[in-house]
Amino acid sequence: MRRPVALRLKAGLATMAVAAAVGMALSVPEASAATGGVTGFATQHGGTTGGAGGQTVRATTGTAIHAALCGRASSSTPIIIQVEGTINHGNTTKVSGSSCNTAADKIELKEISNITIIGVGGGAVFDQLGIHIRDASNIIIQNVTVRNVKKSGSPLSNGGDAIGMESTVRNIWVDHVTLEASGGEAEGFDGLFDMKDNTQYVTLSYSILRNSGRGGLIGSSESDRSNGFITFHHNLYQNIDSRTPLLRGGIAHVYNNSYVSLNESGINSRAGARAKVENNYFKNSKDVLGTYYTSEAGFWQASGNILDNVTWSSPGSDTNPAGPSMPSNTTVSIPYSYTLDGASCVPNIVALTAGANKGLQVSNGNCSPQTPPQSPSASPSSPRPSTSPTPPTSPTPSATSSPSGPNLSIGAGSDGSSKADGTSYGNVRDANMTTYWSPSGSTGDISIKWSTAKSIARIIIREASGAVGAIGSWQVINADTGAVLKSGSGAGTITFGATSLTKVTFRITSSSAVPRVGEFETYAG
Structure with a gap:
């Protein structure tokens, strides 16, 4: 039900007052229509639309992000927050309001819904500051980098998780992000992408996870089996010790991911979890699929995967590797439609599309990158502002357009x-x-x-x-x-x-x- 005009006007004036106080710019959306759309399990359970249809604001500090959340009429009022610049402890403070519940040491998405956070312009970097999603639903996070979040040492943030979800979380789409650390638990870092305590209907797509001891988990312990319905596709996992991901209970769909240098173990299905593992490419890695570090078995249905220089441990009381032929030991039904790229081209298509500042490109289903055209009829589930020209310091190569003229290297x-x-x-x-x-x-x-x-x-x-x-x-x-x-x-x-x-x-x-x-x-x- 729409609120009376007077109340809507009052809420708008309150938002402008908060914006002025923290330097947050209110802006017209850079693109009103979507390109591409939500995929995987995030399409289920009513779908994931984020802040589609809501006001669009620009934020250059963590405080401004919190102010945007707190300035809404209610905790469920849709909003799209365009983020540019470096977000860190120095510019992130707690903001109070009836529509938010924030904290100074993390970007807190707590007890709220209908949010899109998207990096624009020169890019958005959350430096040593994690994103925490708790008791929340219908959230989209796109085109941002989260790096070096610590659980020990200084500064601390989000229990050491780059993106962490817990306590009744539903319908989250994390897309085209870069999550990275600079070491493992001994260096103060934890997981890059963690889900626990009743988190369901999540998709992680076209993202980079690298240089960490732990990629991520679903379930915090063998008894935390209330999580599931998670999709991982077209992601790059590089230089990760383990947990790519670790599954405890529930169902996961893992397809068209590129895995490079999994140092101890990869997809760890345990405690009754069931994973459908399709058309992934594993390179220079160890124990890429199986049940590890527990006697409580998990299960998998594997097909179409390529193993390139993969080694395997011997089976033991708490080690049940799937390899080297990775035979399936269960079947997993997937309720949504999807298109598989051939595993042989997965490293290339993932290199061209995954991560922040890649132009939000996706695979066309035949291992070629494409930027889906914007149109008024496009799905509102992925509000993607048009990206500004990539600056000279962009952290990743761009493949958004074809070169013009001859290759000048020929004859040089x-x-x-x-x-x-x-x-x-x-x-x-x-x-x-x-x-x-x-x-x-x-x-x-x-x-x-x-x-x-x-x-x-x-x-x-x-x-x-x-x-x-x-x-x-x-x-x-x-x-x-x-x-x-x-x-x-x-x-x-x-x-x-x-x-x-x-x-x-x-x-x-x-x-x-x-x-x-x-x-x-x-x-x-």
Whole structure:
């Protein structure tokens, strides 16, 4: 039932007063229609629409996010909060109001519903500050990075979880986010994506989870079996010790994910859980599926997965690995429609689409990225503002458009810091993906050079077969001046402001395996 005009006007004036106090901008939505839409189990139980249809506001601090929640007419009034900039302890305080229940040490989505939080513009980074969802429903979180959230040491936030859900949570869609830590429990970190105490109907899609001891769990103990109906698809799990995820009870659907360097164990189905595991790609990993660290069995239905250099433990009293052939021991019925990409191309499509600041691209079902067109008839379940041009410091490569003009690397020269036996600098500019350059170690430089200056605004780094997903962090450097033109992680298309130079360097500063650069393409635009 709509409230009287006078009350709605009063609520609007209250919101404007709060906004003025914390520097929160009220804005017209950058895009009124959706692109793409919610997927997986978040489509069930009435669906997930987030803040669709509500007011759109812009926030550049954690306090402003809390003020937007507290300025609503009620705890269920829909709202879309566009976030830009770095959110941290220094700019996040508790805000009080009848429509919120916030805290200073985390972004608190407690006892509320109908919320969308989406990163826009130059990107949104929650630095050492977790997002806590408790006693809440119908929430969408998109296009944000959450990093280095600690449960011990300083500063503390959210029990050490990047995104944590607990205590009767329903219908959550987390999409195109980057969740990362800098170590495991010994370094003060906990889970990247945790669900417990009656959390259901959740989808995690097109996201990156990396550099953590624990990917995430469903259920906090063997007796916490009230959680379930969770979908994980088109995510990258990289350099994770375990829990990708850990399942205790309930049902999970795990498909088209790319797993690289799972150091101790991967999908851990236990305590009666049932997982449908389809068309995933596991690389350089150990014990990627099974029941681990407990005698209480879990179950799985596995098909279409690719195992690339995967090792397995021997069965024991508390170890029941699924491998090496991963036969199914249950069947799992999925109530929604979905399209499977072939497992062989999963590392590539995930590299192009997963994570924050990738243009919210998705797979077209045939392993190619696409940005679904906006239209008035699009589903309101995923309000996606149009993204601003990617700034030079974007943390991930972009693959939102095709290059224009010829590949300027053809006919150019090349050199580098080192090369592994059997590889050549010239292999990155021969238009042949069967040849490649590798550094002599796990990091190194590869450069394209010309006798006269060229204007370059775009490069494409293509990884050779057998090493897709190996490249970690990188810098693109104007070798004439030493200036860093762009930094980020993962291979793909990288754009920056047009720069005139005679030599451009791609510097790999970290990797999950020995990198293999098949082609280093350069373009004017």
